[in-house]
Structures are given as C-alpha cells and as structure tokens.
Amino acid sequence: MDKVKRLVAERSVVIFSKSSCCLSYAVKILLGELGFNPFVYEIDQDPDCREIEKALMRLGCSAPVPAVFIGGKLIGSTNEIMSLHLSGDLTKMLVQSRALNNKY
Template sequence: MTIPIPKDDDVMKNMISRNAVAIVGMRDCCMVHVVEHLIHGFGARLTTYNIDEVDKMNALDQLGRIINGAGEDYKVSYKQLPLVFIGGKLFGGVDRVISSHVRSELIPSLKKAGAMWV
C-alpha cells in the first residue's frame, strides 16, 4: 500500500509504528521499488509512504524529529531515502537492508516485527 506523508508528526509516528514495515521515500524513486520488491519477495507485508517533491523539505524535517524523538532534530537528507522502519524503529536505508539480507539478518528482523509468519 502506498500512502502520502501526513503533515502531522504524531500521525506519521503512529503510521510508522502501526506497520510492521514502513518505507518512506521519494515518489517514483527506483530504490523504493528495489526495497519493496526485496521485502515483498519474502512474503512480508509493508506500507510505503511517498514524499512529493513539493513537500520534500517539510517531510525530511518531520522524519528527523520522529527519528530523534523529543531531543534535537536529526537532519535527514533526501540522499538517505528511502528509509526503512521495521517494528516501528528506524532500520536504515537501502544499504542496511541489502547488507542485512546478505548476512541473513533481514528475515529474522521481519519475523520479529510480525511482518511475516513463516
């Protein structure tokens, strides 16, 4: 399922935490599709949140606040996107997803988060 980024931090935080796997990336980004394809290939469920070009700066600021919690803002760059959240927590970007898959750590993370039942 693909959903636009909500404007409110609390709404976004709840959307990320309610989904076993949430991907946040730029609309029509090929790397979003790579991550989606990999995770779907395991039979895992996920939700993708798309950032439009118009809302890019606000969405990146919002993600920084969500990632860092109540403390200082963490600056998120569009170059770090897509970001993958597993079990409501930041898992990482494409490099972390791929390297975790190569090290056979991705599937256990997905199972632990309830994204797959195998």
C-alpha cells in the same frame, strides 16, 4: 514529525519512499520477494513532503528515502537493508516484528 511517528507506530513495516526513487523501488521489491507487502508511504504525494523529509532526517535517516522502519524502529536506507538481507538478519527481523508469519 507526528505523522511519521503515527505511521511507524501503527504498522509492522513502513517504507517512506518517493515514487520516482529507484532505491526505494529496489527495497520495495526486495521486501515483496521475501513474502511481505510493507506499508509504503510515498512522501512526494503528500503536500507536507518537505516536513516529512525533515522529520525523517531528525530521526536519524542518512537520506530521506528510502527510510525503512521495522517494528517501530528505524532500520535505515538501502545500504542497511541490503546488508541485513545478505547476512540473513532482515528476514529474522521481519519475523520477530510479526511482519512475516512464516519462519525461515
């Protein structure tokens, strides 16, 4: 839990991902196309993978990956990110968290 909280506190946008997860890949591509290269933590490359998954679930993630945090706050997984993107709110959140410097 400490590792997750530390990573989220240190960066504007964090995606907890698994390298083989197609939904994680889609979220990473979307944020990249919006002009931001988020910090991606591939939990399957960490020996504490199971503990990180449990910590993410305890924090409220419906699925362990992808888990997206913006401005230190859990935003959610693929469905939440795509819904925010379609409504135009994702870019606003990124700008407000100072993850993006340009205003839309």
